Amino acid sequence: MAIRLKTKLPGPQSIRLMAERQKQVARGPFHSAPIFIERAKCALIEDVDGNQLIDFASGIGVNNVGHASAEVVAAIQNQAGKFLHAGFNVTPYEIYIRLCEKLNEAFPGNPSFERKSFLANSGAEAVENAIKIARAFTKRQSVICFDHAFHGRTYMAMTLTSKYKPYKYGFAPFNPEVYRAQFPYCYRWQNTSDPEKVSEECFSSFEDLLSSQLSPTQIAAVIIEPVLGEGGFIPAPPQFLAKLREFCTTHGIVLIADEIQSGFGRTGTLFASEQLKFTPDLLITAKGLGGGMPISAVTGRADIMDAPIEGGIGGTFGGNPVCCAAALAVFEKFQKEETLAHVKKLALQLSARLAQWKERYPLIGDVRGLGLMQGLEFVKSRSTKQAYPEAAKALTKYAYEHGVIIMTAGTYSNVVRFLMPLVTELDLLEEGLNVLESGLKSLK
Ligand SMILES: Cc1ncc(COP(=O)(O)O)c(C=O)c1O
Numbered sequence: 001m002a003i004r005l006k007t008k009l010p011g012p013q014s015i016r017l018m019a020e021r022q023k024q025v026a027r028g029p030f031h032s033a034p035i036f037i038e039r040a041k042c043a044l045i046e047d048v049d050g051n052q053l054i055d056f057a058s059g060i061g062v063n064n065v066g067h068a069s070a071e072v073v074a075a076i077q078n079q080a081g082k083f084l085h086a087g088f089n090v091t092p093y094e095i096y097i098r099l100c101e102k103l104n105e106a107f108p109g110n111p112s113f114e115r116k117s118f119l120a121n122s123g124a125e126a127v128e129n130a131i132k133i134a135r136a137f138t139k140r141q142s143v144i145c146f147d148h149a150f151h152g153r154t155y156m157a158m159t160l161t162s163k164y165k166p167y168k169y170g171f172a173p174f175n176p177e178v179y180r181a182q183f184p185y186c187y188r189w190q191n192t193s194d195p196e197k198v199s200e201e202c203f204s205s206f207e208d209l210l211s212s213q214l215s216p217t218q219i220a221a222v223i224i225e226p227v228l229g230e231g232g233f234i235p236a237p238p239q240f241l242a243k244l245r246e247f248c249t250t251h252g253i254v255l256i257a258d259e260i261q262s263g264f265g266r267t268g269t270l271f272a273s274e275q276l277k278f279t280p281d282l283l284i285t286a287k288g289l290g291g292g293m294p295i296s297a298v299t300g301r302a303d304i305m306d307a308p309i310e311g312g313i314g315g316t317f318g319g320n321p322v323c324c325a326a327a328l329a330v331f332e333k334f335q336k337e338e339t340l341a342h343v344k345k346l347a348l349q350l351s352a353r354l355a356q357w358k359e360r361y362p363l364i365g366d367v368r369g370l371g372l373m374q375g376l377e378f379v380k381s382r383s384t385k386q387a388y389p390e391a392a393k394a395l396t397k398y399a400y401e402h403g404v405i406i407m408t409a410g411t412y413s414n415v416v417r418f419l420m421p422l423v424t425e426l427d428l429l430e431e432g433l434n435v436l437e438s439g440l441k442s443l444k
Helices: 012-024 070-080 094-105 123-138 155-160 195-213 238-251 321-335 337-360 389-401 426-442
Strands: 037-041 044-047 052-055 115-120 142-146 178-181 219-224 254-258 282-285 296-301 364-370 373-378 407-409 415-418
Touching: 052 426, 070 321, 094 115, 094 296, 094 321, 115 123, 123 155, 123 219, 123 254, 123 282, 123 296, 155 178, 178 195, 195 238, 219 238, 238 254, 321 337, 337 364, 337 373, 337 426, 373 389, 389 407, 389 415, 389 426
Parallel strands: 142 178, 142 219, 219 254, 254 282
Antiparallel strands: 037 044, 044 052, 115 296, 282 296, 364 373, 373 415, 407 415
């Protein structure tokens, strides 16, 4: 047994620190599990009370190669011994180029166009830069995003984000020239869940938006998560993505894939776009890229990436050398076949178990996702599909109290998402799922 509970959770030290946190730290940041972490390795977290928990959250899909991966730690230590920061805008360094090279090579679909990359610090910052690059290239202003999207918390990224509370509440006004289209959310589509039909109807509503509210000639970019993350782990049907691709090509619009959450092996391939047969013009990555270090990237068509003038994009810390070293170690991990082969094994085990749960527990309305990016959507009744956020919240609480860290998601906060490290051992996955199944049994 990997779960080791020495105290009731949260334990006394965590409770003490939480009281201090309330006093010293702004209210805004939310905690899925109010347990203070002391150390972590692979898929296990030890808290300040000496309890050991299984991590099914990976710090929101970041620790894909596991907590404190030996190779990532060694790469960080090696680089830290040379220099910590130089500022790529001041004196460039080779490791930045090497990482861009890897990102360019790994671009989904391996299209014939030349690729270039730009490095930043966080997902939101990469989103901002992708929009700046698309606007500079097209010399147009409008941007189309989707229902249920989450792109980050800076002003443009937040404007592109769909869910109002908590992400946008109290923060208006938002950026101009952003339009929102329907996302092909098959489970909640009006009259059908068939991906083919949903794609057709959804795309036709996309075209309606363009004819009624703006012209394609005004649109700089369309930005989409091939698998919605915070929106509830909803893969876009490949048919829909294909239509979008064709539309953007026809109208000279930059098509941006936000794979910040779905990237770096999370879905069973390096990027979800590969299995969805989707080739964007620009790809945004972050989270898993740095193996726990803050780094993000925009990668894509060289002619688009070169649109901003010299000095037009940059930043003090973007592409920090220690973070680049960590990211290169992450890439090395994915070059080993066993990494993605293990994800496939875990994903099979997870999918089989979730499918069983759907049979057994009527509160689960939908089970969906790709690879190790899977979610359970809770409903009060399968016929009305009325969202049941209290169930997702109660399961999350039950889970951490019994040694498993999970998170919720979804516009209606009624999805429980699985984001375990991709290196989780199979029996650890089973142990964590057993806890969750006991939790499911306790739900009313
Ligand atoms: C799809 C997606 N885009 C953008 C972001 C924002 O990334 P960051 O929190 O690093 O700014 C996130 C974070 O959850 C995300 O899931």
